[in-house]
Amino acid sequence: MRTDVDRVTYLRSGGNYNSPILMRIEPGRDILTLPLDSTSQYVRAWDYLSGKRGYIARKDIQIVDILVKGILKADTTDHNSSREEAILRVENEAALPLIVEIDNHAYDLRAYESIKLNLKPGNHGFWSTTDGAFPFWGELRLPAHSENILQIDIQDSVIIAQIEPVVHQRDTVVLEQHHNEVVSFKEIVKVDTTKIVEQYHPQDIAQASTLVGIRGYVKMNALVDFNGLTATGGFAPYNITVGEGNNQVGYHMDARQSRIAWSSRIETDEGFIRFYVESDFAGGGTGINNFRLRHAYVSYGYLTVGQTWTTFNDLATTPLTVDNEGPSSGSSTRQGLIRYEKKIANTENEFGFSIETPTKAFTDSIAIDRRQFIPDFAGRYKWVKNNLQLQAASLLRFISSYDVTETVVTDVGYGVMLSGLFDINIDDTRNHIYVQAIGGKGITRYISAFSRYQLDAVPNPEGDLYIPYTVGGYIALEHYLKKNLFINFVSGFSWIDNAEFQPGDTFERSYYTSLNLFWFPFDRMRIGSSIVHGERFNKDQQRGSAQRLQMYIRYDI
Numbered sequence: 001m002r003t004d005v006d007r008v009t010y011l012r013s014g015g016n017y018n019s020p021i022l023m024r025i026e027p028g029r030d031i032l033t034l035p036l037d038s039t040s041q042y043v044r045a046w047d048y049l050s051g052k053r054g055y056i057a058r059k060d061i062q063i064v065d066i067l068v069k070g071i072l073k074a075d076t077t078d079h080n081s082s083r084e085e086a087i088l089r090v091e092n093e094a095a096l097p098l099i100v101e102i103d104n105h106a107y108d109l110r111a112y113e114s115i116k117l118n119l120k121p122g123n124h125g126f127w128s129t130t131d132g133a134f135p136f137w138g139e140l141r142l143p144a145h146s147e148n149i150l151q152i153d154i155q156d157s158v159i160i161a162q163i164e165p166v167v168h169q170r171d172t173v174v175l176e177q178h179h180n181e182v183v184s185f186k187e188i189v190k191v192d193t194t195k196i197v198e199q200y201h202p203q204d205i206a207q208a209s210t211l212v213g214i215r216g217y218v219k220m221n222a223l224v225d226f227n228g229l230t231a232t233g234g235f236a237p238y239n240i241t242v243g244e245g246n247n248q249v250g251y252h253m254d255a256r257q258s259r260i261a262w263s264s265r266i267e268t269d270e271g272f273i274r275f276y277v278e279s280d281f282a283g284g285g286t287g288i289n290n291f292r293l294r295h296a297y298v299s300y301g302y303l304t305v306g307q308t309w310t311t312f313n314d315l316a317t318t319p320l321t322v323d324n325e326g327p328s329s330g331s332s333t334r335q336g337l338i339r340y341e342k343k344i345a346n347t348e349n350e351f352g353f354s355i356e357t358p359t360k361a362f363t364d365s366i367a368i369d370r371r372q373f374i375p376d377f378a379g380r381y382k383w384v385k386n387n388l389q390l391q392a393a394s395l396l397r398f399i400s401s402y403d404v405t406e407t408v409v410t411d412v413g414y415g416v417m418l419s420g421l422f423d424i425n426i427d428d429t430r431n432h433i434y435v436q437a438i439g440g441k442g443i444t445r446y447i448s449a450f451s452r453y454q455l456d457a458v459p460n461p462e463g464d465l466y467i468p469y470t471v472g473g474y475i476a477l478e479h480y481l482k483k484n485l486f487i488n489f490v491s492g493f494s495w496i497d498n499a500e501f502q503p504g505d506t507f508e509r510s511y512y513t514s515l516n517l518f519w520f521p522f523d524r525m526r527i528g529s530s531i532v533h534g535e536r537f538n539k540d541q542q543r544g545s546a547q548r549l550q551m552y553i554r555y556d557i
Contacts, residue, residue: 088119316389
């Protein structure tokens with residue numbers, strides 16, 4: 001039934017590599033799979049969050065369980081009926097809402113709700129799911145001139161289904177009673193519902209019209225620092241003390257990185273409109289558990305609108321690390337954007353283009369309008385072939401400020417990113433290599449090492465802007481010891497060009513190295529541990545280093 005996706009893969013319309021791609025599936029996403037023959041390289045899969053069904057490469061997933069197809073056959077035909085079609089009444093017998101999908105049409109049934117469908121005689125595909133219950137998958141076989149009741153219930157966290165005929169006879173009345181539980185209330189106060197007063201503001205949330213899915217995880221994070229680092233949200237080499245060694249040991253443990261997300265969708269003639277909101281509790285500084293918005297966007301077809309990951313990155317080449325910050329030269333910015341992205345023809349290649357918020361990161365010592373005049377423009381192209389993925393991304397920025405004469409001055413910033421993912425499977429052992437290189441001018445807010453430190457531009461002695469060049473990159477090697485146990489090694493660097501007028505203690509470059517071990521003891525749970533080492537060098541070549549031991553326990557809800 002439930003399958004874990006181990007790495008970036010693709011849902012295809014057929015069971016071979018040349019079949020058209022339906023969607024991209026990220027690591028960690030849960031899908032449902034169906035059996036093919038044991039030698040097949042592809043298995044039937046259903047992404048129940050988007051409603052798309054297709055085929056997925058067996059090597060990219062871990063199959064936890066597989067659904068068995070159920071056949072529901074209606075044998076009774078009402079020859080007295082003049083109807084050619086098969087009438088099906090679908091009843092939700094459960095106390096929970098269900099999603100019932102017949103012939104690719106989804107119906108949301110509330111508890112004890114029923115619907116009536118006029119179907120063509122013959123075979124019809126059938127799904128039924130709800131959160132927390134083993135789904136039902138099968139086939140309905142309906143003869144002509146028939147009327148049947150499809151009853152769906154939940155028993156012991158498993159969805160069950162059965163079909164019963166409704167036989168009509170001349171000059172008789174058929175009474176159907178399916179619910180024997182009747183609750184009676186003694187009338188105490190009679191309420192005229194037409195007199196109820198309801199208050200509405202134009203900006204109030206509209207009445208619910210769709211079902212909402214909830215996901216997330218609880219994550220307990222613990223770490224020990226050996227060199228006086230105080231930031232607990234991530235290992236940032238920028239904060240390493242330079243000069244005399246700092247041997248202060250600090251221990252910390254929290255659950256601020258726990259996340260919760262809400263998703264929903266609306267079906268249209270052209271596909272689904274999808275909604276997604278995600279938050280965590282990592283807002284504020286150390287010890288402050290403010291609720292923080294991570295993602296909030298709507299997607300329809302090839303268009304995404306809202307706040308999510310910038311187009312100037314490559315999530316597929318981002319290695320999994322226990323440290324939430326990851327390699328210091330990675331790009332992990334989330335911001336408001338309007339993005340168009342699409343697969344190219346019948347290949348796995350893809351391109352995307354976006355207009356993104358231009359919020360800059362400047363030093364506070366220069367008079368700068370916090371709102372820029374022109375948005376950032378980002379684009380990317382990904383090429384995929386067998387076990388290889390390569391991507392090129394670009395960024396164009398227009399950075400504006402006021403000079404000493406209060407005149408608006410605009411300078412151009414730009415960036416380029418090259419990244420790749422190599423899957424190397426030797427003797428059924430999975431190995432991954434992740435590489436990424438990034439460089440540009442005025443792009444520090446897009447690089448993890450600098451994103452919080454207002455380094456996109458600094459004022460020179462004349463009051464004008466100096467926009468520095470930045471370069472960074474990393475490589476990660478990942479090896480699976482078992483299907484549920486893997487280790488990776490990550491190493492990277494970041495560098496920023498300093499001007500002559502900047503003091504000697506100005507940050508110049510840093511190095512980041514981590515060794516991570518991940519174990520997935522059972523479904524929905526993961527345990528990670530790591531050793532992290534970082535170094536910082538200033539403009540005057542003074543250096544400092546820091547080490548951290550870290551682990552976390554995460555349980556997906």
